[in-house]
Amino acid sequence: MRFEVTILGSNSATPLYGRNQTAQVLNCNDVLSLIDCGEGTQLQLQRFSFKANRIKYIFISHLHGDHYLGLVGLISSMHLNGRKEDLYVFGPAGLKEIIDLQLRYSETSLRYKLIFYPTNPTLSEQILEDNNLEVISFPLSHRIPCTGFLFKERQRLPRINKDVVEPLAIPNAYYSLLKKGIDYIDATGKVYKADQLTIPADAPRSYAFCSDTICTDSYWQYIADVDMLYHEATFLQDMVLRATETFHTTALQAAQTALNVGAKKLIIGHFSARYKDLLPMLQESKSVFDNTELAIEGKTFEIQ
Ligand SMILES: [Zn+2]
Ligand SMILES: [Zn+2]
Secondary structure, eight states: OOEEEEEEEOBSSSOBTTBOBSEEEEEETTEEEEEEEOTTHHHHHHHTTOOGGGEEEEEOOOOSGGGTTTHHHHHHHHHHTTOOSOEEEEEOTHHHHHHHHHHHHTTOOOSSOEEEEEOOTTSOEEEEEOSSEEEEEEEOOOSSOOEEEEEEEOOOOOEEOHHHHTTSOOOGGGHHHHHTTOOEEOTTOOEEOHHHHEEOOOOOOEEEEEOSOOSOSTTGGGGTTOSEEEEEOOBOGGGHHHHHHTTOOBHHHHHHHHHHHTOSEEEEEOBOTTOSOOHHHHHHHHTTOSSEEEOOTTOEEEOO
């Protein structure tokens, strides 16, 4: 099953050096979610060949402009492009008011249904569960209310072990029950154990998105042992005072977080406009957590 994230925007605050504000596309079994929606997101979607109308879910972390100012434009384009499917938007409560206000003053009545779910920045909660994906929001510590998101694949059923099952006289119709762990008993009363006829599914994979936040352990419990962690790394460690003042994280601190929560892989992004060259960011993070990569726009990371 596909479970991968593509970076659309990696800069903090303002677009610069060809880098855009925060946005990512998560593809889970060909269902697309957009995570944050900075100003240039529509053009970035086009640039990397994503059809906006394929996006089913949108998750907005907080209401600093670099994380959502592209949203109303995207919602409008979906309308103009004839979207019919429901769109689910998860974000801070105030976001609904912002969307409604803009649509009201442009006298736009959307052709599709926009279903809005307010996130709670004070506690962790499951905000979505569908056939493929479970999503949990959790509080981060930023200047304004902000949530991170944990995306977890749903546990799959075991697969039929064809080499073992096919030589046996087990009716095909019974395979789905074997997958559910129900043993097969034939006419003579012989029991065929389901766990000996199936191959367990892979463990569900997980992806955590943490932007923006000061360095603190208050949210570590929610992202323990995550397979891939995206963490903001706005500054280098020599700017740690500035990072603390502005409720942001340094590359070194992001790496320490990844190490402490037992993440398997770290992607750092949300780079300050003061850094044209990102190599020092990567080196600083790798000095603590070797399996780090930069959030380069257009790059797709498979969650493993
Ligand atoms: Zn930001
Ligand atoms: Zn922010």
